[in-house]
Amino acid sequence: MATFDWKKHFEPLLAELAQSGQARWADRLRSQLTHRFDDAPHGDLDRWLAALNELPELSGVETDLERPAITLSTPDGLTALQKTRLENALRGLMPWRKGPFDFFGTYIDTEWRSDWKWDRVRPYLSELSGRRILDVGCGSGYHCWRMLGEGAERVIGIDPGLLFLFQFLSVKRYQGDVPVDLLPVRMEDLPDNLQAFDTTLSMGVLYHRRSPLDHLLELKGTLRRGGELVLETLVVDGPEGFTLMPEDRYGKMRNVWFLPSCDTLLRWLDRTGFRNARIVDVTETTTDEQRSTDWMRFNSLQDFLDPADPSRTIEGYPGPKRATIIAEKP
Numbered sequence: 171m172a173t174f175d176w177k178k179h180f181e182p183l184l185a186e187l188a189q190s191g192q193a194r195w196a197d198r199l200r201s202q203l204t205h206r207f208d209d210a211p212h213g214d215l216d217r218w219l220a221a222l223n224e225l226p227e228l229s230g231v232e233t234d235l236e237r238p239a240i241t242l243s244t245p246d247g248l249t250a251l252q253k254t255r256l257e258n259a260l261r262g263l264m265p266w267r268k269g270p271f272d273f274f275g276t277y278i279d280t281e282w283r284s285d286w287k288w289d290r291v292r293p294y295l296s297e298l299s300g301r302r303i304l305d306v307g308c309g310s311g312y313h314c315w316r317m318l319g320e321g322a323e324r325v326i327g328i329d330p331g332l333l334f335l336f337q338f339l340s341v342k343r344y345q346g347d348v349p350v351d352l353l354p355v356r357m358e359d360l361p362d363n364l365q366a367f368d369t370t371l372s373m374g375v376l377y378h379r380r381s382p383l384d385h386l387l388e389l390k391g392t393l394r395r396g397g398e399l400v401l402e403t404l405v406v407d408g409p410e411g412f413t414l415m416p417e418d419r420y421g422k423m424r425n426v427w428f429l430p431s432c433d434t435l436l437r438w439l440d441r442t443g444f445r446n447a448r449i450v451d452v453t454e455t456t457t458d459e460q461r462s463t464d465w466m467r468f469n470s471l472q473d474f475l476d477p478a479d480p481s482r483t484i485e486g487y488p489g490p491k492r493a494t495i496i497a498e499k500p
């Protein structure tokens with residue numbers, strides 16, 4: 171049975187952190203990774219690793235990070251055997267939730283059209299070239315790749331979901347030495363007050379946090395002075411001060427805690443010390459943006475809405491609507 175050589179993937183980043191004044195973070199990360207992969211490995215780790223290792227060796231790979239699908243191609247094309255191995259490997263990493271991706275002509279139609287979110291957020295971001303970026307709750311790393319495509323100097327994504335790491339590595343294994351990493355840790359696992367990033371994104375995470383204000387403070391701590399927060403989260407209609415806390419599940423999702431109105435969210439950002447917070451987009455999530463596909467065969471949004479009134483969740487709450495907010499750390 172193969173073991174996951176996590177050091178091969180993470181040592182360069184650990185060394186980079188140690189050399190750039192982040193030795194405290196590097197030490198903490200090393201012990202977190204040792205715990206995750208050596209002391210208490212996930213039950214599916216071997217299966218995902220086998221899938222990753224089955225991806226064919228290919229030369230001359232080119233990457234296009236500017237299309238809706240993160241696209242890998244090779245001028246020589248693939249043999250029939252390589253195509254089969256590729257498809258089997260990628261199927262072994264299902265369910266694919268965040269994307270899409272195009273691996274040498276094999277198109278991964280993910281549950282989410284993450285490119286639609288990117289198109290909503292991108293116009294409002296400060297120029298990304300040369301910036302150091304943290305993407306909290308990055309999923310498969312889809313938006314990390316898009317930010318690299320925009321010239322970001324360094325991108326670090328964090329997400330505790332381990333399958334996402336293997337999906338990310340299935341893209342990264344075809345790249346040279348690129349300044350993008352995905353760390354399988356939670357926001358709460360980072361040291362406080364890193365002040366290491368020019369831009370920090372938290373998209374689709376705030377409503378999963380029991381202490382949303384602490385999440386905002388943690389995000390602020392990751393930024394340098396003048397750094398930019400990009401926050402995207404579920405909101406509900408209502409006056410300033412209004413927040414919905416579901417009785418139990420929301421759209422069948424567990425761990426949904428606070429859905430504020432837009433004005434409440436702006437107040438939260440103000441109270442946690444951000445400046446110039448502005449709502450740049452509010453969009454209802456549709457069953458075109460989030461749906462079951464051949465690469466994610468479980469239930470999806472269409473099953474989480476009330477069939478008699480699709481403007482409401484199955485529990486009777488307002489259907490999903492997401493706001494994007496940009497704010498600065500003073």
Ligand SMILES: Nc1ncnc2c1ncn2[C@@H]1O[C@H](C[S@+](CC[C@H]([NH3+])C(=O)[O-])CC(=O)[O-])[C@@H](O)[C@H]1O
Binds near residue numbers: 282307308328358373
């Ligand atoms: N405490 C935490 N710390 C870090 N990540 C977390 C935490 N809790 C949950 N997550 C991760 O946050 C991601 C939220 S999904 C948004 C993906 C992408 N950002 C997107 O905007 O498309 C939205 C959704 O599916 O509800 C998941 O991948 C979790 O594992």
